[in-house]
Amino acid sequence: MLLSSVRRHLPGVLLLLLSAQPAGLKAEPELPPDGPPIRLATAIRQVLASNPELAVYAEAFRIQDGRVLQAGLAPNPTLNLSVEDALGSGSRSGFRAAEQTLSLSQLLERGARQRRLDAARAGTGLLAAEQLERQVDTAAETARRYGHVLSDQAQLAVTHEASELARRTVEATRKRVRAGAVPSAELARAEASLALAELDHEHAEHELLTSRRQLAALWGAREATFGIAEGDLLALPPLAPFEALTERLKANPAQLRLIAEQRVRDAELRLAEQRRRPAWQVSAGLRRFGDGQDVAGVFSLQIPLPVNDRGQGEIAEAQARADQVGLRRNAADIASLTQLYEWFQELKHAHTAANTLATAVLPRIEKALQQTEYAYARGRYGYQELVAARKELFEARRARIQAAADAWQFATEIDRLTGVLPAGDTP
Secondary structure, rough: OOOHHHHHHHHHHOOOOOOOOOOOOOOOOOOOOOOOOOOOOHHHHHHHHOOOOHHHHHHHHHHHHHHHHHHHOOOOEEEEEEEOOOOOOHHHOOOOEEEEEEEEEEEEEEOOOHHHHHHHHHHHHHHHHHHHHHHHHHOOOOOEEEEEEHHHHHHHHHHHHHHHHHHHHHHHHHHHOOOOOHHHHHHHHHHHHHHHHHHHHHHHHHHHHHHHHHHHHHHOOOOOOOOEOOOOOOOOOOOHHHHHHHHHHHHOOHHHHHHHHHHHHHHHHHHHHHOOOOOOEEEEEEEEEEOOEEEEEEEEEOOOOOOOOOHHHHHHHHHHHHHHHHHHHHHHHHHHHHHOOOOHHHHHHHHHHHHHHHHHHHHHHHHHHHHHHHHHHHOOOOHHHHHHHHHHHHHHHHHHHHHHHHHHHHHHHHHHOOOOOOOOOEE
16 A cells, blocks of 8 residues: 555656746856756656665665565474384383384464564555655755755856946946046945955855755766756745645655554554464374384374463563554654644745745835936936945845745645645646
8 A cells, every 4th residue: 555655646746846047037157057957857856766865775675575475484394203112121122112203293373474474564564655755855855955056046147147237337437437527435345346246156156066966966976967957936836725735744754654654563463462372283194113013193283371471571562562653643743733834834924025025125126226326327326325226136136036945945845744746847
């Protein structure tokens, strides 16, 4: 059942929606991509196929298959040979009167093999649930790092634009100083602003290089060989009602793993209870009498008497382990619901912040900058007012990028928590 859950939930991972470069911002030309562009769906498929930590599950399933095989094997029969009345005295000296018995013994497990099989198969289900949880977590981590790359690409474009504008401002200010229209102090301020803008741009370059390599590391690459990460960062993820999200918590991978663990503990408890019924041993064979050529059949049945050890301690331990999983499931359910509510509130705030910046803040700041540039050109505003207006614009643009990136990160956390990632066209 849990193996089918892996196949059912994983396609949803490949349909995650994430983001990229805002409209109107162009990638920084100083970092040309050497490889082809990449999309989120491609990155997730590559990670699920090549992630070093996920690769170990193939061997883990081989180990578990061996346990299931061993659990289903019946105990081997025993060949018994006994010699009696030998090496005595008188007529019993030597082996002349010895009785020889050859028999086969077989242990009757009385249901123990089926209980062992149930426990081993439940272990396979637990391993499948753990694999699903790790795959969903890894896909979510891929989405997070992909979003980081997209955000860094957009931030780099903003810092590049700010650097270019600062460079043009220096040239314009230099001409005005030569013409005697402004004091030379304004040129010094413009050059200082350019140096700061270039420093900010250089930092953004390093941030992008790091986030690209962190993404590539998820599929086992030592360096990032892909080009631009594609997508639409500013197309915010949908905000589903909280009640709908709580329903999706039933597919929480951690809860599925605990359900699988509960099955393991229940199977172990049944196995411990079965051991109250001790195995019987039957044997049958032939006996040859030493003082003649007569032979006769022999049969025996051994039944252990559970007088003292009836497996009480083992049963109590198995029961406690099963009860413990139930308590952990309840605690995990409350923790998941609380975490979902937190991420939901964060996503709502990120939506509000991104939309407010896009509709109420940026248009007004852009208009204010136009008016400031107009007044500056006519000498009514000084250089400081112009720089302040431009700084406000770039800070607002970067804040919008960050708010959109936050929205996608919180949406990814909700998807990871619920285990069923949203369907749709990948960017």
